[in-house]
Amino acid sequence: MSISEAESAVMQVLWNAHPLAAEEIVAALGDARQWQEATVKTLLNRLLNKGAVAAVRDGRRYLYSPVLQRDAYVHAQSKDLLDRLFGGRVAPLVAHFSARRKLSKKDVAELRRLIAELPDE
Amino acid sequence: MSISEAESAVMQVLWNAHPLAAEEIVAALGDARQWQEATVKTLLNRLLNKGAVAAVRDGRRYLYSPVLQRDAYVHAQSKDLLDRLFGGRVAPLVAHFSARRKLSKKDVAELRRLIAELPDE
DNA sequence: GATTATCGATTACATGCGTAAATGATGTAG
């Protein structure tokens, strides 16, 4: 029951706004992916079978909504990456980006704020 | 030329120690994956074709070494995740784990140390 | 030197994925 790359693009649209009809999803994807409506329909059906989205009939068509929550998906994906590459912890990932000087000013400022708010121990 | 999940398990072994013969790689994978030697050979060949590993003949067999560096792989994977889910920045990922209270003591201590070492601006 | 063991290389095969066309059902227009 994992969500594929293409499927996740559809989920993104639904997390952003729902419920939506297939046609609206195609439109929302429009700039990001040049998919035929048929392609999006296929992805929606696969997501339905996986239980990741739900559909409610609305006249002749369906309106789709996410069942899988964005936060749960984000967490699963992130945890998977951390487990595979960083011993399951967050700090080593930050250290990696820091070592590569890939932390933006904004990142640094936000990180400072974040840890300042954390309980001392 | 992306590295698949199974292939990355082989890369992990080679990053850990190299050069290694196929048999040694199978042994090293032993506890993590119950793969037949033939399976590992297939993965090695695919990695060779992708240019991710190199092989040097050693008598009747080959010794394999990584060409793709672990750090580059880790970075590509991490950047991909950040781009897809966190607007390409590190701080929002940390915020996500912080909000879920998934930062360990060790993480927090390490993060404090990390940002303390960063230039103020 | 002929047979056997041991490598790597080639081939296999089911499943998932990306991408979509064809088909079928149902609502709408004339």
Add this chain to the structure above:
DNA sequence: CTACATCATTTACGCATGTAATCGATAATC
């Protein structure tokens, strides 16, 4: 009521992946 349009459902198909077995070459053994 019949033809057309519009949805969704089914089928398609090539490529990657996970997982191996088989084939072929070469080295070791008798």
